[in-house]
Amino acid sequence: MSEEQVSFRDRPINMNEKGGRKWVYAKKPKGKWYFYRTIVSIVVLAFLVLAPFIKYKGYPLILLDIVNRKFIIFGAIFWAQDTFLLALIMLSFVVFVIVFTVTFGRLWCGWLCPQTIFLEMVFRKIEYLIEGDFRKRLKLDNSPWTAGKIFKKVLKHAIFMIIAILMTNVFLMWFTGPQQLFEIAATPVRENLSSFLIMLFVSGVFYFIYAYFREQICTMVCPYGRMQSVLLDSKSLIVTYDFKRGEPRGHKKGGDCIDCEQCIAVCPTGIDIRNGTQLECVNCAACIDECNNMMKKVKRPPNLIRFDSMENINTGKRLIFTGRTVAYSVVLILLLGFFIYSIASRKVIETTILRTPGIIYQENADSTISNVYNLEIVNKTHENIPLELRLLSPKGKIVIPGGNIEVKDQSKFESAFILYIPRDQITSDKTIVEFGLYDKDKLVEKYTATFVGP
Ligand code: SF4
Ligand code: SF4
Structure with missing residues (x-):
């Protein structure tokens, strides 16, 4: 040598x-x-x-808008709420690269x-x-x-x-x-x-x-x-x-x-x-x-x-598919199957309602208690959707600036609103409240949150 x-x-x-x-x-x-x-x-x-x-x-075809946490991959839009799906894509990609490398x-x-x-x-x-x-x-x-x-x-x-x-x-x-x-x-x-x-x-x-x-x-x-x-x-x-x-x-x-x-x-x-x-x-x-x-x-x-x-x-023996490549391929197929299922079954309207941080409840002269909430609605369809936020339980009143909610296609609506609940409806210092999001009279989504009271 x-x-x-x-x-x-x-x-x-x-x-x-x-x-x-x-x-x-x-x-x-x-x-x-x-x-x-x-x-x-x-x-x-x-x-x-x-x-x-x-x-x-x-x-x-591709847009990785990190600032607005909006990712478009081959026409499909993923928001921050879809991080799980994006992680699944990344994981599938890593497994794909491993399978590909082992074989080719x-x-x-x-x-x-x-x-x-x-x-x-x-x-x-x-x-x-x-x-x-x-x-x-x-x-x-x-x-x-x-x-x-x-x-x-x-x-x-x-x-x-x-x-x-x-x-x-x-x-x-x-x-x-x-x-x-x-x-x-x-x-x-x-x-x-x-x-x-x-x-x-x-x-x-x-x-x-x-x-x-x-x-x-x-x-x-x-x-x-x-x-x-x-x-x-x-x-x-x-x-x-x-x-x-x-x-x-x-x-x-x-x-x-x-x-x-x-x-x-x-x-x-x-x-x-x-x-x-x-x-x-x-x-x-x-x-x-x-x-x-x-x-x-x-x-x-x-x-x-x-x-x-x-x-x-x-x-002189050519063996492309070994036990290892078959095992990796099965994992890849399972991941892809789960991914396709998750895309097909993901919610087209996604709502998040959270109490506004740093604002405590208000006791009002009309015997009601009020809390302020942040509302975020993501519309993943390709249509503009007029929506209405209603309180399902307990009794109370929602006041939202502008009244109506119009969520444009493939975009996000953000607003704050005030929820008033009569004092006699409040069961604890953290009452569970249930909201319904309606498209005309059709219930699109339900969402529960906590209402803080005395
Ligand atoms: S492998 Fe081919 S290219 Fe390389 S030194 Fe030998 S003959 Fe030349
Ligand atoms: S394939 Fe041949 S030329 Fe290319 S990096 Fe490998 S050894 Fe070098």
């Missing part, structure tokens, strides 16, 4: 022996998988950019993760265009500062900054919606200084990640990457080197691997996949393409590096 092979386990591949950064100069990939990945990236990028603009049932390895990272897509399909492509492929880049970085080098570097970083700012604005649109973002952008900076500073800060973070930090997000920061050693097993589908076919490597040594090291040159995280699956591998398949290109040149069969399981390489 060479010294490089012994020492590569001691530290991340993109770190030198002193703990400093070892810059990865990745070769531009070329091949079938890179083409497929480009198509997938275009679809993902289009979704990321267009999702806040596309309207479904009159609402944006780290495909998410190389093919769908926005970090990889922006780095490999946007920023890296611009870099190839301005500075050339990996050898030219290496040469440029090691050459003295000339007018040509300064021009290329300034041009590249200026474009990177512009893209980082555009990315930030798209990212913020997921939380504000396009309308609000355009309004903020149209107002003078001094009137929106905090929003402007947030935008600049996030843009700075994006620029730093894609211009400098790059693959270290995947190899050192992302927790999902750290979980691979727990989730993957010998039956998981991963990018793997067929060592049985490839070894002994080298020209005329007997194995198919000619030791050209092009699979290392093209790897965006700089690893040698021939050492087995590693934490740094994002399953991007660039090494498969590059090795296939080499195999074609030396007239040997393709797929020396391929999507396969270690089990299959070792034994």
Whole structure:
């Protein structure tokens, strides 16, 4: 074993022996998988950019309005009251990712993760265009500062900054919606200084990640990457080197691997996949393409590096669905089933009535006691609903400003009201009162609260 092979386990591949950064100069990939990945990236990028603009049932496809605690996901609106459902979606998503990873390895990272897509399909492509492929880049970085080098570097970083700012604005649109973002952008900076500073800060973070930090997000920061050693097993589908076919490597040594090291040159995280699956591998398949290109040149069969399981390489048995994947899938189906049931059976009108904090009861001249309440009604239907709040028990009177309640579709009505109850109706210092919410004469919802008295 060479010294490089012994020492590569001691530290991340993109770190030198002193703990400093070892810059990865990745070769531009070329091949079938890179083409497929480009198509997938275009679809993902289009979704990321267009999702806040596309309207479904009159609402944006995605809006994560944290300030108003209103979340729109594919036309379905979730309010703070639906936190349980949102938690269920998140939980289902985590289980889905686990099942997917156990079965198909780290495909998410190389093919769908926005970090990889922006780095490999946007920023890296611009870099190839301005500075050339990996050898030219290496040469440029090691050459003295000339007018040509300064021009290329300034041009590249200026474009990177512009893209980082555009990315930030798209990212913020997921939380504000396009309308609000355009309004903020149209107002003078001094009137929106905090929003402007947030935008600049996030843009700075994006620029730093894609211009400098790059693959270290995947190899050192992302927790999902750290979980691979727990989730993957010998039956998981991963990018793997067929060592049985490839070894002994080298020209005329007997194995198919000619030791050209092009699979290392093209790897965006700089690893040698021939050492087995590693934490740094994002399953991007660039090494498969590059090795296939080499195999074609030396007239040997393709797929020396391929999507396969270690089990299959070792034994020739392909097992996609193992006991573990079946168990995870059952959990996922149960979660999804419960989720669909919860959506289908969730209340379309949701009422909350709570005594206004900090206000005690009042004793009135007409022998009544009064309490002040806060009323919140969420209308999850797609119609405006006129509602009336009535007291069902005990006897008493509700006084609400404006009288009528009109809750607009997919929105929230908030108001305060005063409840007067005759003194003789009060049974304890905390009498239970029951309200009814009516749509004309149809009882829509009942709600109980406490009424504080002497
Ligand atoms: S080893 Fe291959 S699949 Fe893994 S990150 Fe490197 S190039 Fe991509
Ligand atoms: S690209 Fe293929 S042939 Fe070349 S070193 Fe890698 S595995 Fe061996």
